Amino acid sequence: MTAFDDHIRQVTEFVATMRQQGRPVRQFALPNDANHLRAGLPIQVGAGANPGIILRSDTFVELGNPDAGSCGFGLWTENPSLLEDGRVTLIGPDITESPLGSLPFGQVVMVGGAGLIADDQVAIGQAQVVADQIEGYMVRSSSRNIWSRVSKRVGARGFSFDTLARSLMFLIKSALPKVESVEIAFVTSSKDDLLTLNQIAESAQAIGRAALKEHWKARGYDLDCDLHCGSCHDKTVCDDIRKVVATRLRKDKEALGDDAQ
Amino acid sequence: MEAIEDNMGTAAHDLTTLEHKEKALARYKMERDWFAFLLEAAGGMDTPEGKLQVKLLTILLDSKEKVISSVMNDTPFVAAYYCTAPEILNAMNLPWFMIMETPFLAASAPYLLDDLRGAEEMGMGTDLCSAIRLPMYYIESGLMPVPSAVVGLLSPCDGTTMLQQVLQHNPAWKNVPLFAPDPPYTSDERAIRYFANELRTMVSFLEEKTGRKMDMHRLREVCEESNRTYKLWQEYNELRRAVPCPHGWEIGGAQAFAVSQCFVAGDPRCTDWFQQLLECGEIKVKEGRGANEYFPEKIRILWFDIMPYGWVFEFMPWLEQEWGAILVMDMFSNFPYTLIDTSSEETMFHDLAKRNLMDVPMIRQARGTAENFSSDITRMVKDYKIDCVIWPGHMGHKDGAATAGIMRETCRGLGVPFLHIGLDLFDRRYTSVEEVKDKVSEFFRGMGLG
Numbered sequence: 092m093t094a095f096d097d098h099i100r101q102v103t104e105f106v107a108t109m110r111q112q113g114r115p116v117r118q119f120a121l122p123n124d125a126n127h128l129r130a131g132l133p134i135q136v137g138a139g140a141n142p143g144i145i146l147r148s149d150t151f152v153e154l155g156n157p158d159a160g161s162c163g164f165g166l167w168t169e170n171p172s173l174l175e176d177g178r179v180t181l182i183g184p185d186i187t188e189s190p191l192g193s194l195p196f197g198q199v200v201m202v203g204g205a206g207l208i209a210d211d212q213v214a215i216g217q218a219q220v221v222a223d224q225i226e227g228y229m230v231r232s233s234s235r236n237i238w239s240r241v242s243k244r245v246g247a248r249g250f251s252f253d254t255l256a257r258s259l260m261f262l263i264k265s266a267l268p269k270v271e272s273v274e275i276a277f278v279t280s281s282k283d284d285l286l287t288l289n290q291i292a293e294s295a296q297a298i299g300r301a302a303l304k305e306h307w308k309a310r311g312y313d314l315d316c317d318l319h320c321g322s323c324h325d326k327t328v329c330d331d332i333r334k335v336v337a338t339r340l341r342k343d344k345e346a347l348g349d350d351a352q
Numbered sequence: 353m354e355a356i357e358d359n360m361g362t363a364a365h366d367l368t369t370l371e372h373k374e375k376a377l378a379r380y381k382m383e384r385d386w387f388a389f390l391l392e393a394a395g396g397m398d399t400p401e402g403k404l405q406v407k408l409l410t411i412l413l414d415s416k417e418k419v420i421s422s423v424m425n426d427t428p429f430v431a432a433y434y435c436t437a438p439e440i441l442n443a444m445n446l447p448w449f450m451i452m453e454t455p456f457l458a459a460s461a462p463y464l465l466d467d468l469r470g471a472e473e474m475g476m477g478t479d480l481c482s483a484i485r486l487p488m489y490y491i492e493s494g495l496m497p498v499p500s501a502v503v504g505l506l507s508p509c510d511g512t513t514m515l516q517q518v519l520q521h522n523p524a525w526k527n528v529p530l531f532a533p534d535p536p537y538t539s540d541e542r543a544i545r546y547f548a549n550e551l552r553t554m555v556s557f558l559e560e561k562t563g564r565k566m567d568m569h570r571l572r573e574v575c576e577e578s579n580r581t582y583k584l585w586q587e588y589n590e591l592r593r594a595v596p597c598p599h600g601w602e603i604g605g606a607q608a609f610a611v612s613q614c615f616v617a618g619d620p621r622c623t624d625w626f627q628q629l630l631e632c633g634e635i636k637v638k639e640g641r642g643a644n645e646y647f648p649e650k651i652r653i654l655w656f657d658i659m660p661y662g663w664v665f666e667f668m669p670w671l672e673q674e675w676g677a678i679l680v681m682d683m684f685s686n687f688p689y690t691l692i693d694t695s696s697e698e699t700m701f702h703d704l705a706k707r708n709l710m711d712v713p714m715i716r717q718a719r720g721t722a723e724n725f726s727s728d729i730t731r732m733v734k735d736y737k738i739d740c741v742i743w744p745g746h747m748g749h750k751d752g753a754a755t756a757g758i759m760r761e762t763c764r765g766l767g768v769p770f771l772h773i774g775l776d777l778f779d780r781r782y783t784s785v786e787e788v789k790d791k792v793s794e795f796f797r798g799m800g801l802g
Contacts, residue, residue: 142595143594144590144591144593144594144637145590146591146634146637146638147587157583157690157691213765217730220730220731220734220735222734222735222737223737229590231586231590236690293541297540300721300723303723304721304723307722307723307726307758310761311757312722312755312757312758312761313722314721314722314723314758315721315722316537316721340520340521340526343521343526344526344527347527
């Protein structure tokens, strides 16, 4: 069992709960093969596919701006059977159905591969950084949330969550040969639904940070400092110095008070 | 400590309160006049970017005037830092200045090198960060106005803590009330809540020591204005992804940091400045114009630290002119901020804590664990199409020096060249500007960038 298996189950349960609560939930299956994924795309994908930037005036839909709500994270497992390769779940309206040009945005990318190990965590994370690789789609430079824009130009060509999912799956499978299955869930129903999803995200991110620490430790770098005052053999000396300093300060102040009188 | 003479020959410890006040005020006014001179020069530039500079300097000068007025009229004012929630000071109507104001904002002032020499003559070690050494010198030589209260800083490095110790021992400062919010080491929800509570304690401290009261309705207004400012900043930063980048080292980057949090945080004039910055940038992006009209962009640089303010005018234009190297992004221009949820008092303090503990530059990288050194570089290199990363290796950033290996390995993984120089961002004598230029030229040539 890998560290995120439980989170993958929680995402599955989250989808079931959303369905029970009457949210519109759609699921569709995309091809498993990277080349087939690319063949079905109405846009260019790959390095330099989106050479420019998408200005406010060029925006068809904005996803996950802070007012609307946002949550994005990735999970991985060495047990691909936990995932259904190519499955996309959409809870809420599609990009083409956005009435106001803005939608709340949750994105969970789940990847599986029998050969995946903890050390792949960094590569899995990097493979999800879109940068300039999807034509007409720009993820804004926000480090904590996922906040993105779809351009009018590709909006007019029918850019939807199907397009986005195909693109992401293609990029991940192309970059990481060890990945056997990819499943993606998008949530656009409401900010409140994203808050629920965020609880899973926070727990997963804590595990992700710990894995990152191990990744760097294996390379000889400590992200963390395990030392603290309580564990230091010089603690008594420091405590004594503090006492001396405090006494000196007190005496200085007393002397100053005497002078004032 | 023995009475120390500054380079004007006056022993600060011998000054009476009034003499101290007048001396500090004279220096503070001198710095104001330096910026007034820059404003006058900028006023003659009939370009959108020139007008932007005028607006920035006007905001800066206004904040300085408020401090001067407070000193002269004996009304409350505070010494604090950009990373101690300046929105709170604005909401409490408290004029403030940054204790490290001169190295951060006025390092181009003609007296900086004399001040560094003065600090050395006092016996301060030259291995101590210049950004810390300078305020210590100003405090010890009576060149910094003595405030009504101090909000101290206990991160990101030992030097900042030492700075609080210096002012606690200085005769003119030691009775000034001091509160330093305690930053936790970790960056989880528990840490944010803890720091939010520290900020609340800071508010109580300021209320007690200055007599100014916090009005939560006003704090909400300030935070909402601050959000408007930050939204525009983020929008602007997207423009810097464009090839060519619309602005280089001179416009937009470090200025955005200063306008958002160094003078008056959450003020409509700051929002207005960002609105104009955005408009300037959008025009250039739409026209496909780069930062320097005469020297086309060839190399896109991530300068991962503060800019070399002490010698910025000799180095940054050279980079553009000699190599077509444009500073596309730097540590202080990066935007890792989240907006403040103003729905309740609790959410405001929570998000102010998050911003000041986990988002603001230097604190973000060096306060706790080191993962942001790697993750921020990764994100910026990919988003901003960076060709090379320069970690200047400022002599005071020993915390960062410990992570140079992590940065180098991250860059190797990304396939972008990485340069670690070793210099002083404020003192050109540490590594001469010519030597830095040589190292950078060698690096560009060696990596096939130039």
